[in-house]
Amino acid sequence: MDSYITPDRFKTMRTGAKTDGVPDIELAEVIADASAIVDAYCNVPTTPEPHSFLGGSIVGEEHIWKYPDNVWDAGTRRIYLFHSPIVQVNAVTLAVAADASASLPPEQFVVNNQERWIEVTSLAIASNSGLFGVTGWVVPLGGLSNPVARVDYDYGHVYEAVDETVYAVDDTNLVYQARNGFWLVDNDHDVTVTAGGTAATPDSVDAETGRVTFTSAPDLPVKISYSYRLNRDIVSATAHVTAALLSASKHQSKLGGGISMLRVGEITIQRHAPAKEVAQYLDQTVPEAALLLSGHRVWWMA
Secondary structure (H helix, E strand, O other), rough: OOOOOOHHHHHOOOOOOOOOOOOOOHHHHHHHHHHHHHHHHOOOOOOOOOOOOEEEEEEEEEEEEOOOOOOOOOOOOOOOOOOOOEEEEEEEEEEOOOOOOEEEEEHHHEEOOOEEEEEEOOOOOOOOOOOOOOOOOOOOOOOOOOOEEEEEEOOOOOOEEEEEEEEOOOOOOOOOEOOOOOOOOOOOEEOOOEEEEEEEEEOOOOOOOEEEEOOOOOOOEEEEEEEEEOOOOHHHHHHHHHHHHHHHHHOOHHOOOOOOEEEEOOOOEOOOOOHHHHHHHHHHHHHHHHHHHHHOOOOOOO
């Protein structure tokens, strides 16, 4: 499970939390808990592996692939995937029996991220197992009544920041932090820096926190262009939840000895809370986080 802030970035965010004397390892644990609360509040999918707002790769996500009922029925052509936005489909395999499978070419799938589905545009099946002797739909004797489609795909957002003015994190004027972390740094995504209007090469780049470090103070302004993976709403909401957990942590030890609920100001900590109360936790105790996450909640149709 991914954390959506680093301890270094959290310390620079104005959440009102007191981090003096809190070791980074402890802060990282609280941030991990806060990130899990954000995921739970947004009702993100947990299968075949937990969703991350940072994106990722899914292997073997399973869906029923229905056979046609008659000559006018096209059968399954559209699969509603669990994780989005879908970046690309890597493989689709139809399991038709215990030791038999067939492949659909991933390049034949159209992606619709608005409704979170992929649809095959060619009904030709390439057989891996020899079970399908001809192109088309063949119901195997003794096989599954409906095959199981296993889909491999990549998902996640990519955002762009161009010539963003960044500021020093302290009085040394050596470390500069962008508004977003979790930069993409690979063959397709570069980080470019200018100082005083000319190209500059920092001594180091911290892509996770979103910082560059110089060996001597650069000319101002310092501007950075970069690609990043995490929406700012998720970062800010995680920070607010982290601050609430830190504020309540000194009281958590009082939840032993038969005490079932403790209220400290606006923070309520309760053991074995019903699911409805868990869903209302952010709405009631960290409304700033709930507001930021309101556009990121996932709604599932039965």
